[in-house]
Amino acid sequence: MSVRVADEVTQQLDALAQATGRKRSFLVLQAINDYLEREAWQVQEIQAGLAEADAGEFASNAEVASVFARFGA
Template sequence: MTAAFTVRVQDEIAEKLDRIAALSDRSRANLAAQAIEDYVAREEWQLAEIQAGIDEADRGEFASANELASVVAKYVKAARQA
């Protein structure tokens, strides 16, 4: 089942969407639906990861000082070599 609703965008965005639709031989509605699907999937994943981190913190599951220092050292070393 699909649901339909109206989305308002600035004229400039609608014009760009129309150009992309024409170049890709797809409809404006198809492109907009795909963009919304992509956004929802990305946000759903990100919010789940954030919640998992909060849950870990609530359980007191933190990295040790040595684990943290090891990660920081890895990136400092890489930055110095660049």
């Protein structure tokens, strides 16, 4: 697999690789893994929320008002 990135990104990767003593490829793989994990979590949470909504599980008006009051909105 090949990926083209802007020269600035390559320079940032090189600087981070030098600062951390890691190889650029290690940093890229770590970034991709972090991204995939975060996105999978988000998709899972969205699907769970949709399933709750489909099941009619909503917060009551009082619960919503309580949260807004707690945060000053």
